[in-house]
Amino acid sequence: MNAGPxxxxxxxSDEPGDVLQLPIEARATDIALGELEIVYAFIYARVxxxxxxxxxxxxxxxKAIPRLRQGAPASAIRGYLFATARSVLGGFWSTxxxxxxxxxxxxxxxxxxxxxxxxxxxxxxxxxxxxLSDNYRRVLELRFLHGYSLKEVAAEMNSTVGAVKVxxxxxxRAAAKVEVSE
Amino acid sequence: MNKPENRVDKxxxxxxxxxxxxxxxxxxxEKAAITAAARLIAARxxxxxxxxxxxxxxxxxxxxxxxxxWLTRRAAxxxxxxxxxxxxxxxxxxxxxxxxxxxxxxxxxxxxxxxxGRWVDVAALADLDEGQGKRVxxxxxxxxxxxxxxxxxxxxxxxxxLPCELWWNRGTNVLDCPCHPASFTPDGKSTDPTYPLxxxxxxxxxxxxxxxxxxxxxx
Numbered sequence: 001m002n003a004g005p006x007x008x009x010x011x012x013s014d015e016p017g018d019v020l021q022l023p024i025e026a027r028a029t030d031i032a033l034g035e036l037e038i039v040y041a042f043i044y045a046r047v048x049x050x051x052x053x054x055x056x057x058x059x060x061x062x063k064a065i066p067r068l069r070q071g072a073p074a075s076a077i078r079g080y081l082f083a084t085a086r087s088v089l090g091g092f093w094s095t096x097x098x099x100x101x102x103x104x105x106x107x108x109x110x111x112x113x114x115x116x117x118x119x120x121x122x123x124x125x126x127x128x129x130x131x132l133s134d135n136y137r138r139v140l141e142l143r144f145l146h147g148y149s150l151k152e153v154a155a156e157m158n159s160t161v162g163a164v165k166v167x168x169x170x171x172x173r174a175a176a177k178v179e180v181s182e
Numbered sequence: 183m184n185k186p187e188n189r190v191d192k193x194x195x196x197x198x199x200x201x202x203x204x205x206x207x208x209x210x211x212e213k214a215a216i217t218a219a220a221r222l223i224a225a226r227x228x229x230x231x232x233x234x235x236x237x238x239x240x241x242x243x244x245x246x247x248x249x250x251x252w253l254t255r256r257a258a259x260x261x262x263x264x265x266x267x268x269x270x271x272x273x274x275x276x277x278x279x280x281x282x283x284x285x286x287x288x289x290x291x292x293x294x295x296x297x298x299g300r301w302v303d304v305a306a307l308a309d310l311d312e313g314q315g316k317r318v319x320x321x322x323x324x325x326x327x328x329x330x331x332x333x334x335x336x337x338x339x340x341x342x343x344l345p346c347e348l349w350w351n352r353g354t355n356v357l358d359c360p361c362h363p364a365s366f367t368p369d370g371k372s373t374d375p376t377y378p379l380x381x382x383x384x385x386x387x388x389x390x391x392x393x394x395x396x397x398x399x400x401x
Contacts, residue, residue, distance in 0.1 A: 033241060041230040048197045048220025051363040054236050058344070058362060061240055098207040124225040128218075144222045147198060150191065165187040169215055172190065175222065176214035 032065045035078050039085050046089060056092060060085045131178045136171035143168060186212055194219050202363070202374075239361050243344075291370055291381035294338060294398075296323060299386075301396040307389055310334065315350030315357060315368060320399020325385040326350060326357060327395060328368040334395050336385035337370040343379045357382070 039060055044053040064084040068077060093099055125145065129137045135157075142148040142156055154164045190212050196204060197219060209216060224230065232240070302320035310316055310329035317339055318325055324339035324347065337357070339348050346361035356365040356373055365373045370382035386398035 032244070033237070036240065037232055040232045044230050045221055045224040046217060047203055048223040049200060049202055050233065051202045054233070055362050057232070057236075058240060058243075061244060065244060093213065096203065096205040097210040097213060099210055099213070125222055128222065128225075140222065143194065144198070144219075145226055162187075165191050168194065169187040169190045169212070172194075172215035172218045173212075176218035 031074065031077060032061065032068060032081070035074075035081050036061055038078070039081050042082070042085060043089065047092070052092070056085075056088050059088045063088065128175050128178045132171060132174055135167060136174055139164060139167045140171050140175065184208070190215050190219070197223050239346075243346075243361070291342065291383050293384045293386060294323060295386070296321070296398060296400045298401065299398045300401050301388070302399040303394050304397050305395045307332070307334065307393045307395055310395065313355070313368070314352065317350065318397060320385075320397035321401055323385060323397065323399040325387070325397055326368075327387065327397075332389065334387050334389055335369065336387035336397060337366070337368070338383040338385055340383075341379075342366075342370075342372075342382050348382075 036057060040053060040057045043056045043060075044050070047053050047056065060081060064081050068080070129140060132140070138157060139153060142153045143150075148156065150161045150164050150168075153159075153168075154161045157164065159167070189209055193203065193205070193209070193216055196202070203216070203220070205216070300321065304318035304320055304325075305316065305327065307329065310327055312329055312331075315326040315328055318327055325336040326339050326348065328335050328337075339357075340346070341348055341359040341361065341364060343364055344359065344361045346359055348357040348359055348366065351358045351365070354365070356367060358365045364379055366379075366382050367373060370384060372379040372381070388396050390396060
């Protein structure tokens with residue numbers, strides 16, 4: 001069932017197995033560290049916690065950076081790092097959830113961000129919530145933005161804890177279907 | 183508790199508290215909802231930057247080994263101490279290099295067999311606090327000693343995941359890795375059941391008749 005961490009070749013067209021050339025004037029580590037900020041934000045947005053995000057970012061760095069060499073354009077470096085990040089994230093979900101490679105198709109095809117860690121994060125939440133029904137939006141607002149407990153959400157919405165839990169799950173499933181550019 | 187709404191709420195509650203994703207196979211069906219929750223939590227926090235301490239650790243690690251694979255480097259470190267070679271040529275060590283059976287025992291992962299190995303006096307038994315880790319070095323081998331009564335066990339001081347020096351956390355009685363959120367019990371086992379790491383390498387240790395603790399290290 002568990003296919004284990006996917007092979008690097010699954011990571012898309014960036015061909016992680018190749019050695020890239022870094023610009024001569026810059027040190028590989030400096031360039032990579034700058035790019036890793038974006039990789040970190042990318043990973044954090046998918047795992048939602050610092051500990052996992054740091055572990056996975058470190059895995060990306062240690063997997064990809066030793067293969068970088070002088071001479072490649074920055075875009076190629078970013079593409080390479082994100083190819084590795086997708087592979088590492090695929091391995092993360094595969095290991096934690098026992099998902100097969102086929103089921104990880106979506107993760108492995110995630111687009112490579114073209115910008116630095118964006119300044120629109122707060123807006124992203126609003127844009128996601130805006131596309132949900134009133135009840136779904138309300139439960140996610142209270143829970144995620146205001147940090148309410150289930151009991152507090154239930155009281156606020158004149159509902160029960162059980163009903164709020166179910167609504168939260170359905171709201172998250174609906175939020176997962178909302179497409180918002182990052 | 184196994185209803186999907188309960189499982190997902192547990193995961194949401196953990197994430198809201200800043201904890202790791204604790205998942206199991208049964209959660210696979212709710213992956214979309216779980217990732218949506220992670221995304222909402224990440225997004226509400228605004229622009230995300232690496233923690234300065236983490237960035238510094240990463241920087242140092244990359245400076246240390248810029249042109250070689252990290253895990254390969256660690257493997258090389260361990261191999262240098264003779265784990266791999268020891269498996270093949272361990273017999274050559276002879277009985278003189280075997281730990282004293284009476285007072286020392288092996289725990290955790292594969293033992294480190296330095297070649298050439300040498301017993302190094304590292305401490306007096308009386309200097310070790312019961313159940314408290316003590317960092318010692320025996321030549322190139324770093325170890326944490328743990329005393330239980332008259333016996334002593336030892337594990338490698340290098341994390342089994344990343345090649346970082348562990349430190350003994352007296353507050354939680356575990357060995358913490360400074361490079362990532364991982365910790366190990368005194369017998370070398372990873373403490374996080376949802377993200378288990380390999381056990382720490384064990385280190386040969388013995389207590390002499392005169393109450394001295396010796397570790398099998400290098401010259």
